[in-house]
Amino acid sequence: MRACARLLGPLLLPFLVACGGPPPPAPAEPASPQPGAEASPAPTPTPATPSAEPSPDAAKGVELRGTIVHRPVDSTRMSVESYLGDELFLTTEDGRELVLQPTEAHLSEAIAALAGKLVVIQAEETEGTLPDPREAYPTGPNGEPLRRGAGFRVLEIRPLDP
Numbered sequence: 465m466r467a468c469a470r471l472l473g474p475l476l477l478p479f480l481v482a483c484g485g486p487p488p489p490a491p492a493e494p495a496s497p498q499p500g501a502e503a504s505p506a507p508t509p510t511p512a513t514p515s516a517e518p519s520p521d522a523a524k525g526v527e528l529r530g531t532i533v534h535r536p537v538d539s540t541r542m543s544v545e546s547y548l549g550d551e552l553f554l555t556t557e558d559g560r561e562l563v564l565q566p567t568e569a570h571l572s573e574a575i576a577a578l579a580g581k582l583v584v585i586q587a588e589e590t591e592g593t594l595p596d597p598r599e600a601y602p603t604g605p606n607g608e609p610l611r612r613g614a615g616f617r618v619l620e621i622r623p624l625d626p
Contacts, residue, residue: 525588525619530556532564534579544602548612552576554585563615565590570618582624587616 533553539546552564552575564585566572592614595601601609 528585530554532578534576565615565617567617584622586620587618590617
């Protein structure tokens, strides 16, 4: 054992020095402010900017207006599209394409039946779920796994075309 330490010691020492050694331990508790010092308020998280204009009633989510697009996914191919499973989209009046997620109240077949029609949708934005780290999954440009089910959950839909 000592022979190994004598052999590897000179090899590991430059590596540890170059890497800065082991990381310092994290503080157990945040430092409390000094008496008499003014405590700074905790930073408030900024909400994610939705991809559409929010309605005045935030409990209902956002109101979206555009044309329904239905693109069936070929589940026999290994692709980002088949992994995500997104089939329903809303092309807004300004040209953006938003992913629509069906709900129990509005099934994908009912939404797909409105393909090509101008609609107003009441929806809530959802982040989707991360994949199981043990499975294969596509990644985005930043190297993070793509989330399934991200987009807008359809709460209410009204066709505008006659």
